[in-house]
Amino acid sequence: VYPSHLRFLSPDKALIVSFLLGHFKIIFMRVAALPADTIPYSFRLIExxxxxxxxxxxxxxxxxxxTAIEVMHLHSQGKLLLSDEMFRVLAIAMERINFEYGPAMTAVMRGYANLRAKGHFVTFHSPPxxxxxxxxxxxxxxxxxxxxVTRKTLQTGPPDFLLFIPRADLTPNTLHNISQTLQRLPDPLCPHMIGIVHGSKLTFARIYPLAVALHRMDRQIKAPQFQHPGICNGEDTD
Structure with missing residues (x-):
């Protein structure tokens, strides 16, 4: 069933137009009207x-x-104005994602909250x-x-730290592959930290230098308790 103003179109065209209308309805959602000094820079970027x-x-x-985690987190704090339909779409997506990545999401959410609490501005991007x-x-x-930190910094400036969340627990072989991959990245993208999801923990490994950190992570994965000096978990990210 299509809206009355689309009935003159063929079914295929009406479906496409309906999709585009829904897409742009999502695109033009705005951040809730809060005083400027209460909106973190990364969220002002949305606005x-x-x-x-x-x-x-x-x-x-x-x-x-x-980013689904971030949007849902903001919505729960009343900082985003989401329509009922958009919230339903997000909830379905989150449920599906949680089914596959539940432990990782728990760790990431904890690490994200701690980074925010320590005064860091965090933005999310697709991996290279x-x-x-x-x-x-x-x-x-x-x-x-x-x-x-300004809007321009967040949009175009290189970050102080780049952190990525692995798809699975890292094996020594995977660490070697990642090491080779990171060495081919442009300098502004070469990370100073790597995020390691291990069970329900998110560990941030400092890259000083990369080879040393990767060696430590290699030892870590073989160690039964996954603890090592120079590696900090999601509860201590200074």
């Missing part, structure tokens, strides 16, 4: 661009599950093509106390 889809990607794309095989998404992490 500046005028569309949530820039941050969410297509929510059904599993690579964007981190070379890393898509290994990770769900990339976090760009900005530290407000180290340098001015």
């Amino acid at each position: 500046a661009r005028g569309r949530v889809s820039d941050r969410m990607g297509w929510i059904t794309d599993q690579k964007q599950f981190l 093509p070379m890393l898509q095989r290994y990770c769900y998404a990339v976090w760009h992490i900005f530290q407000a106390f180290n340098r001015p």
Whole structure:
């Protein structure tokens, strides 16, 4: 059943137009009208661009599950104005994603909340093509106390830290492949930290230098308790 103003179109065209109308309805959703100083910079970026889809990607794309977490988290705090239909779509997507990535999502949400609590500005991006095989998404992490953070910084400036969330627990062989991949990335994208999902934990490994950190992670994975100096879990991200 199509809206009355689409009935003059053929079924195929009406379906396409209905899809586009629904798409643009999502695109033009706005951040709730809050005082400017209460909206974190990364969320003001949504408002500046005028569309949530820039941050969410297509929510059904599993690579964007981190942004689904962020949007749902904001909605629960009353910081996003979501229509009932959009919330329903998000809920379905989250349920599907949670079925596959439940433990990882728990770890990522905890790590994200702790980064935010420590004053970091966090934005989410799709991984570069070379890393898509290994990770769900990339976090760009900005530290407000180290340098001015502006909209332009968030849009075009290199982050203070780049962090990616692996698709699975890392084996020594996978670490070697990731090491080779990261060495081919452009300098601004070369990460200082790597996010490791291990069970229900998110561990941030510092890259000082990359080879040393990868060696430590290699030892970590073989260790029964997954603990090592120089590696910090999601509860301590300074």
